[in-house]
Amino acid sequence: MDSIEKVLNFIVEIEKLKDVQRQTRPVGLQRYENSAEHSWHVCLSALMLKDYANEAIDIDRVIKMLLIHDLGEIDAGDTIIYASETQQLKDEEAAGVQRLLNLLPDDNIAEEYMALWYEFEAGESADSKYAKAIDRVPPLLHNLHGNGHSWSKHDISKQQVFNLNSRIAQGSEKLWSVMAAKLEQAVESGILKPE
């Protein structure tokens, strides 16, 4: 098969990410978000918040990371982040990303992006700490601007929200301090239960 044909097959196959439903509704919409539009949203968010990263980051690598970070959900599905992330789920996602990248004609490219996906998952490098921080922001904004719809549906408390999202500070302390203040306001206004 021609190399371009192989890339086109990849392009058609990844389109399935548009059919993976997430756990929150975009601000102003009644439907739930899908993982493809979320991926666009976090890329542009990362770009515009890059000056608030704790450490020096390579924003172009961060964007590539975010473009592919959810591809594993095509085979494994999206799970709510407050559920425990099991090793089995992570293995399923990794296998799914590998399956997609194997469609590409260039093994080096497939290896490069598989490594980038693992780097994001590990969340240990400066780029991945920042990328993971950004990934958590839109669902919080959806709840903050959407009457806490996902928190109440899943019976999530302030403590759970803080336990999970305080990791935003690992990528950007400034961003977390702003988000934490908003979450405190959400508790005061009654859309996030205190405990």
Added chain:
Amino acid sequence: MDSIEKVLNFIVEIEKLKDVQRQTRPVGLQRYENSAEHSWHVCLSALMLKDYANEAIDIDRVIKMLLIHDLGEIDAGDTIIYASETQQLKDEEAAGVQRLLNLLPDDNIAEEYMALWYEFEAGESADSKYAKAIDRVPPLLHNLHGNGHSWSKHDISKQQVFNLNSRIAQGSEKLWSVMAAKLEQAVESGILKPE
């Protein structure tokens, strides 16, 4: 207002792109595509097809261009590409992009991305010729894999498809030659009318 607050307002406002409906259905889906998920799709497509660009390109600039290329549709809406693109529509889109970028705290960033949007629209630089080529690929794939649903709905002929999409060759001759062959096959199989 705090600078981060301003960026967060931008992040919430651009979310409206998830509610702009396009003219084709993603492969395998019954619903129409929205411009946010399309933006993600073309970014990742551009990344994986970059070696087929005619000229040397800066893929990181191309991706930034594609992340913002449809923001004007939030205020102006999406129109079918086979309709004539009037100056009035382009002016509305430019004003819409400017309105969004004005939400950002840094005027230099706003200027930089406004210039990048105009560069994409002009389609004269190597980066924008390639970005525009990639932007045309997914709707063709949607029709090719989706029984020509948008072509038949809008009564589009092979000549119209070729007139508009042969511009893909300005960004990548190799990509256009593969797409043109697929379009010829679509005529033979009867999903694209010859004239």
